[in-house]
Amino acid sequence: MIGASAHRKEGRAKVMGTAIYTDDKFVPNALHGVTVRSQVPRGILKGIHFGEGIPWAEFTIVTAADIPGKNLVASVVHDQPFLVGIGEAITHMEQPILLLAHPDRHLAEKARLAVSLEVEELPAILDIQASLDLEQVIYGTHNLLKEIRIQKGDPATVWERAAHVIEGEYFTGAQEQMYLETNAMVAVVEEKDAQTWVTVWGSLQCPYYVHGALKQLFGLPEERVRVVAMEMGGAFGGKEDYPSVNGGHAALLAWKSGRPVKLIYDREEDLACTTKRHPSRSRLKTAFDAEGMLLALETDFVLDGGAYATMSPVVLSRGAIHAAGLYRCPHVKVHARAVATNTPPPGAFRGFGAPQSLFAMERHMDVCARKLGLDPVELRRKNFLRMGDTMATGQVIREDLDLGGLMDRALAEIGYHDKRAAHAITNQGEGPIKRGLGFSVFMHGCGFTGSGESYLASVAGVEGLADGTVSILAASTEMGQGKNTVFSQIVAEALKVPFDMVDVAEVDTDRVPNSGPTVASRSTMMVGRILEDAAIGFKQALVQQGFLQEPYTADAFRAAVARAVESLGSVKCYGQYHRPPNIIWNDSTYQGDAYPTYSWACYAAEVAVDLDTYEVKVEDFVAVQEVGRVVNPRLAAGQVEGGVAQGIGWGLWEEVTTKQGRMINNQMTNYIIPTSADLPRIKVVFLENAHPAGPGGAKGIGELPMDGPAPALVNALEAALGPLRLDEVPMTPERLMARCEEVANG
Amino acid sequence: MADRITLVMNLNGEERSVQVHPFARLLDVLREDLRLTGTKEGCGEGECGACTVLVDGQVVNSCLVPAIQVQGAEVITVEGLARGGELSPLQAAFVAHNGAQCGFCTPGMLVAATDLLHRCPHPTDDEVRDGLAGNLCRCTGYSKILDAVQTVANGGSSK
Amino acid sequence: MRGFLPDCDIRVPGSLAEALGLLSAEPGVWTPFAGGTDLMVVYNAGRLKATRFLDLSRLAELRGIAEEGASLAFGSLTSFSEIREHRAVHQHFPNLVKSARATGALAIQNRGTLGGNIVNASPAADTPPSLLAYGAELELVSLRGRRRVAYDRFHLGYKQMDLAPDELVARILVPMPEGRSFHYFRKVGTRQAQAISKVCLAAHARVADGCVAELRIGLGSVAPAPVRARNAEAALIGKPVAELPLLAARAALLGDMSPIDDIRASAHYRSVVTQNVLGHMLRELASV
Ligand SMILES: Cc1cc2nc3c(=O)[nH]c(=O)nc-3n(C[C@H](O)[C@H](O)[C@H](O)COP(=O)(O)OP(=O)(O)OC[C@H]3O[C@@H](n4cnc5c(N)ncnc54)[C@H](O)[C@@H]3O)c2cc1C
Ligand code: FES
Ligand code: FES
Numbered sequence A: 001m002i003g004a005s006a007h008r009k010e011g012r013a014k015v016m017g018t019a020i021y022t023d024d025k026f027v028p029n030a031l032h033g034v035t036v037r038s039q040v041p042r043g044i045l046k047g048i049h050f051g052e053g054i055p056w057a058e059f060t061i062v063t064a065a066d067i068p069g070k071n072l073v074a075s076v077v078h079d080q081p082f083l084v085g086i087g088e089a090i091t092h093m094e095q096p097i098l099l100l101a102h103p104d105r106h107l108a109e110k111a112r113l114a115v116s117l118e119v120e121e122l123p124a125i126l127d128i129q130a131s132l133d134l135e136q137v138i139y140g141t142h143n144l145l146k147e148i149r150i151q152k153g154d155p156a157t158v159w160e161r162a163a164h165v166i167e168g169e170y171f172t173g174a175q176e177q178m179y180l181e182t183n184a185m186v187a188v189v190e191e192k193d194a195q196t197w198v199t200v201w202g203s204l205q206c207p208y209y210v211h212g213a214l215k216q217l218f219g220l221p222e223e224r225v226r227v228v229a230m231e232m233g234g235a236f237g238g239k240e241d242y243p244s245v246n247g248g249h250a251a252l253l254a255w256k257s258g259r260p261v262k263l264i265y266d267r268e269e270d271l272a273c274t275t276k277r278h279p280s281r282s283r284l285k286t287a288f289d290a291e292g293m294l295l296a297l298e299t300d301f302v303l304d305g306g307a308y309a310t311m312s313p314v315v316l317s318r319g320a321i322h323a324a325g326l327y328r329c330p331h332v333k334v335h336a337r338a339v340a341t342n343t344p345p346p347g348a349f350r351g352f353g354a355p356q357s358l359f360a361m362e363r364h365m366d367v368c369a370r371k372l373g374l375d376p377v378e379l380r381r382k383n384f385l386r387m388g389d390t391m392a393t394g395q396v397i398r399e400d401l402d403l404g405g406l407m408d409r410a411l412a413e414i415g416y417h418d419k420r421a422a423h424a425i426t427n428q429g430e431g432p433i434k435r436g437l438g439f440s441v442f443m444h445g446c447g448f449t450g451s452g453e454s455y456l457a458s459v460a461g462v463e464g465l466a467d468g469t470v471s472i473l474a475a476s477t478e479m480g481q482g483k484n485t486v487f488s489q490i491v492a493e494a495l496k497v498p499f500d501m502v503d504v505a506e507v508d509t510d511r512v513p514n515s516g517p518t519v520a521s522r523s524t525m526m527v528g529r530i531l532e533d534a535a536i537g538f539k540q541a542l543v544q545q546g547f548l549q550e551p552y553t554a555d556a557f558r559a560a561v562a563r564a565v566e567s568l569g570s571v572k573c574y575g576q577y578h579r580p581p582n583i584i585w586n587d588s589t590y591q592g593d594a595y596p597t598y599s600w601a602c603y604a605a606e607v608a609v610d611l612d613t614y615e616v617k618v619e620d621f622v623a624v625q626e627v628g629r630v631v632n633p634r635l636a637a638g639q640v641e642g643g644v645a646q647g648i649g650w651g652l653w654e655e656v657t658t659k660q661g662r663m664i665n666n667q668m669t670n671y672i673i674p675t676s677a678d679l680p681r682i683k684v685v686f687l688e689n690a691h692p693a694g695p696g697g698a699k700g701i702g703e704l705p706m707d708g709p710a711p712a713l714v715n716a717l718e719a720a721l722g723p724l725r726l727d728e729v730p731m732t733p734e735r736l737m738a739r740c741e742e743v744a745n746g
Numbered sequence B: 001m002a003d004r005i006t007l008v009m010n011l012n013g014e015e016r017s018v019q020v021h022p023f024a025r026l027l028d029v030l031r032e033d034l035r036l037t038g039t040k041e042g043c044g045e046g047e048c049g050a051c052t053v054l055v056d057g058q059v060v061n062s063c064l065v066p067a068i069q070v071q072g073a074e075v076i077t078v079e080g081l082a083r084g085g086e087l088s089p090l091q092a093a094f095v096a097h098n099g100a101q102c103g104f105c106t107p108g109m110l111v112a113a114t115d116l117l118h119r120c121p122h123p124t125d126d127e128v129r130d131g132l133a134g135n136l137c138r139c140t141g142y143s144k145i146l147d148a149v150q151t152v153a154n155g156g157s158s159k
Numbered sequence C: 001m002r003g004f005l006p007d008c009d010i011r012v013p014g015s016l017a018e019a020l021g022l023l024s025a026e027p028g029v030w031t032p033f034a035g036g037t038d039l040m041v042v043y044n045a046g047r048l049k050a051t052r053f054l055d056l057s058r059l060a061e062l063r064g065i066a067e068e069g070a071s072l073a074f075g076s077l078t079s080f081s082e083i084r085e086h087r088a089v090h091q092h093f094p095n096l097v098k099s100a101r102a103t104g105a106l107a108i109q110n111r112g113t114l115g116g117n118i119v120n121a122s123p124a125a126d127t128p129p130s131l132l133a134y135g136a137e138l139e140l141v142s143l144r145g146r147r148r149v150a151y152d153r154f155h156l157g158y159k160q161m162d163l164a165p166d167e168l169v170a171r172i173l174v175p176m177p178e179g180r181s182f183h184y185f186r187k188v189g190t191r192q193a194q195a196i197s198k199v200c201l202a203a204h205a206r207v208a209d210g211c212v213a214e215l216r217i218g219l220g221s222v223a224p225a226p227v228r229a230r231n232a233e234a235a236l237i238g239k240p241v242a243e244l245p246l247l248a249a250r251a252a253l254l255g256d257m258s259p260i261d262d263i264r265a266s267a268h269y270r271s272v273v274t275q276n277v278l279g280h281m282l283r284e285l286a287s288v
Helices: A011-016 A105-114 A128-132 A207-218 A242-257 A267-273 A312-322 A354-372 A376-383 A403-414 A416-426 A452-456 A483-495 A523-544 A554-568 A633-652 A709-721 A733-744 B026-033 B089-097 B106-119 B125-132 B143-154 C016-025 C039-044 C080-085 C087-092 C094-101 C106-111 C114-120 C127-133 C230-236 C246-254 C267-286
Strands: A031-037 A043-050 A060-062 A096-102 A115-121 A144-152 A164-172 A184-192 A195-202 A225-229 A261-264 A280-288 A294-304 A331-339 A433-445 A459-464 A470-473 A502-504 A571-576 A598-610 A615-626 A682-686 B005-011 B014-020 B052-055 B058-061 B074-076 C009-011 C031-033 C052-055 C065-068 C071-075 C137-142 C145-150 C155-157 C168-175 C182-188 C199-208 C211-220
Touching: A011 B089, A011 B106, A031 A105, A031 A242, A031 A267, A043 A096, A060 A242, A096 A105, A096 A115, A096 A242, A105 A115, A128 A294, A128 A331, A144 A312, A164 A354, A184 A242, A195 A207, A195 A242, A207 A225, A207 A242, A242 A261, A280 A354, A294 A312, A294 A354, A312 A331, A312 A354, A312 A433, A354 A376, A354 A433, A354 A709, A376 A403, A403 A416, A403 A433, A403 A598, A403 A615, A403 A682, A416 A433, A416 A709, A433 A709, A459 A523, A459 A554, A470 A483, A470 A523, A483 A502, A483 A523, A523 A554, A523 A571, A554 A571, A598 A709, A615 A633, A615 A709, A615 A733, A633 A682, A633 A709, A633 B143, A733 C267, B014 B026, B026 B052, B052 B106, B058 B106, B058 C106, B089 B106, B089 B143, B106 B125, B106 B143, B106 C106, B125 B143, C016 C052, C016 C137, C016 C168, C065 C087, C071 C087, C080 C094, C080 C106, C087 C094, C094 C127, C094 C182, C094 C199, C114 C127, C114 C168, C127 C182, C127 C199, C127 C211, C182 C267, C199 C267, C211 C230, C211 C267, C230 C246, C246 C267
Parallel strands: A031 A261, A195 A225, A294 A331, A470 A502, A615 A682, B005 B074, C009 C052, C031 C052
Antiparallel strands: A031 A096, A043 A115, A060 A096, A144 A331, A164 A280, A184 A195, A184 A261, A280 A294, A433 A598, A459 A470, A459 A571, A598 A615, B005 B014, B052 B058, B052 B074, C065 C071, C071 C168, C137 C145, C137 C168, C182 C199, C199 C211
């Protein structure tokens, strides 16, 4: 079963239009919620005024003063309020101030506009530099949300004696997840036996995050909060932390009104208010010897973390650990900071900090190759990590890595050497079209960073059903990545039964244990592994208790499960994460095994630039990766293709334009994601190399494809156009034109 | 303030009538008044195509169509593609090829693809891209969607 | 959805005369509604002031593409899809076909109309540059009668037109070129489909005795409304195609444009790229 391209479990419902997403849920008697938000980046809330012409008495109104528990969103750091109270600080545009609900959604929308806020404005910090310069102190004492240092050896001892020292500065912009389904929540709060029971259904990646947030918001014990994940129309990290906010809002309105509440964002609100990829700035300094061997690397990596810490500490951590790329280097120093600004907090987005720091590193390698007079292929080949090498955190490479072979495969797939030679000739021509090939080589750490998995201690299980089939109990959510299918394959394989005898249980915190958040490419590798254990335990229990005899047929298994359920009432078996003994991590020194393993990849792109319009067409794209054993090749290829498409968008077109920290191109017509006419067919190659951490040797795959496209594309642009200051993504036509003009104008 | 109208349409092969505001969006009529929630709202600005339905045989964005303009029309939504529980060839191909990931673009994509193959039974990849360019998908990068459409059209993928 | 539905009304007139009657009885109150692909977007975003609409879509008098003398006459309700599919349009006006193909995507092309594209008066609209290049004329109708306006005099400023509140655009008449001629259309959007133009240039030329005998250039997205590039045209008319004065034409083009910075592109980008596209157009003209 593992290794087969089983069809998506929920595929039939999806193609028939019968899959139920949050806003599809029929909720009789529901109110429609709306959120009133700040229209200044920083200030003190002085008053709230309700304008004329609205039947306010018909409305449910929730302000900060109504909150029954703590007015802080439970997250990595508890610093963000659900709503801003009178006299309290507004810290960014579009910050939620109060909530309204009414049975008529048109009237609710009209009322939203009739509320005016009285605010004493304060000067705001809107970008990384202003925050570092402490133009205003807006967070703690130094505007720092998190600071991390990683050191190995001492680069300071190298600069003087190195043959070459090369510096560079690189920038990456914010990026919107643009899941097709906007954020959506339905909440019901019941008073039973003089106690409050909160239930939220929503489009959310991490049911137990929302569960934790609701407990704190209402001051309720675990069992009185229930969170159910509906079918989800994409997430990509965008529904990792934000659902704790809007889930809380929906529940507050339901609690105050005593009626069910639907809180559905429209696209404009979703774009302007919810989380994005963190903008970044990287300053790199590298030393090479005369042959091009990397001697030292120092990087100053800064993320714009917005007004609250939210996920920034962990995004920063992954970015910092990936900052040195996959090169062996004796002296490395990483200084990473997430700084506060008065902008809506960014959050998780596929890649989680790694795309930012890897863009800088992989772009810098091409810049260095040019300065050293070396082919970018050969410079990389000389410096790749190999078995026995140590990474910046001191993690020793224990696998037999062949990054040179991986790179060569990608270059062969795209026809690198022949095409480069051909471009060298055709680019001499008069015409405006110039072509180039570029690539990037990179890795992505699988699972949570450092001791994250140990803290989580995830639990997942399998349950026998009365009809003899098996149901998977895990809080991992399906957002299109194929979790339902892959989990079923893993469990079917472990139980040695057909795929259609296994399915997943609805993700409802009343029913499934906390298998951790659905993030960090961890579901297949981490939760899959726990499920494999649980399934084997389940089978052994059946055997031990005499229901089943090995070897068995599918029918015998089904009959055994049915018998067991009938005689025992319920048959479940859980597994839990155990830290493998050889994985050690120290959170305070940032030393040790940052990840149990890494996926490795080389992506190559061919671009055509039109120098009349500075439009860039991606003509060919090859994605070669080693991700351990591939559980479901077709789903895995889909993950890579989709991730590459997002990476191409980030590299070339997707720009978040802001005014006073607020996104002003917050419509689909103005935030440009690729259409079917903008992308080539993406060639996907998996090189298999079973890794023991995951089930049947699987590693993570969800985020990896986001890391490689941007640097590959920008490197290709340089190959097409010659040396330019190509230091930033997205490299939009406007930006590319400006960079070309810099050269033309000297 | 307008009076409600009795909107009559042939919806997925059935005569339906419903009392609605004449300027209500077809999308809302389908989802709220008729509870056919297969058709999705991804943007409300004509950009994403998640709300695509067929009106008198033409693909339209139902978020941009007021009810009164479909008075007497034939409307087909994703719910009308399968016959008697049997998936249409395109629906089956989307399942087999992983053309639907999160599935949110899928209803609109399938309606657009159905229309495309109706107009152009053996399209090239570029014709498929053109026919589906108004249907944004954030999950797939479109490759598997192209595969699914080409399997139905040309018995396999074509470049 | 942010429009306030309860305030809205839409009427379906049974005939053109009835529509014109309503428009003339309450001028400025009723907003014509054709395919709705502009109006509904603004309504959904809660930014539409108008609340009372007149549904033109069932008025047969405003439909159809037909030859009339030396012109092809397009009913204002002609959709982009109809333009894409019509043989005579392909034969005589390839730029219009390209404009229609480049507009939004199929679902928009099925509903969006030529009349709506013109009266919405977006500087970034894609058929106007082609209509300008072909020397189109508009036929306007009201209870007061019919009148014709040369399209290049129709747009008076940003969203200002030579169109009275009681008038509708009835037809668009485009003279069919005689003999062989040169057609050029290029749209530069933010992506390959479903994109709003950042730059758009359409041209139509006739070459005689190796020289540019006639030339019209229409520009989009570089002025408050679609404009003719009269200065650039003047710099090129009469010149031999083998030695077109590229630099002079580019310089003249600057006098035709007044681009601005907005969310989609900078003024500088629009200006430079329009000049480059003109250069591309001239290279093609020189090679025919
Ligand atoms: C997703 C999307 C993509 C788009 N892409 C493009 C594009 O690439 N290029 C482009 O040019 N446009 C584009 N548009 C805009 C729009 O589709 C066109 O402007 C279209 O031609 C409008 O026609 P309509 O019939 O839909 O106009 P409507 O919305 O019905 O009307 C538009 C305006 O014209 C008036 N009007 C309509 N008909 C008449 C008439 N006969 N007489 C007087 N007034 C009239 C209306 O009162 C209104 O003010 C796009 C729109 C969307 C939603
Ligand atoms: S919801 Fe209609 S096009 Fe997006
Ligand atoms: S499958 Fe998710 S948007 Fe297309």
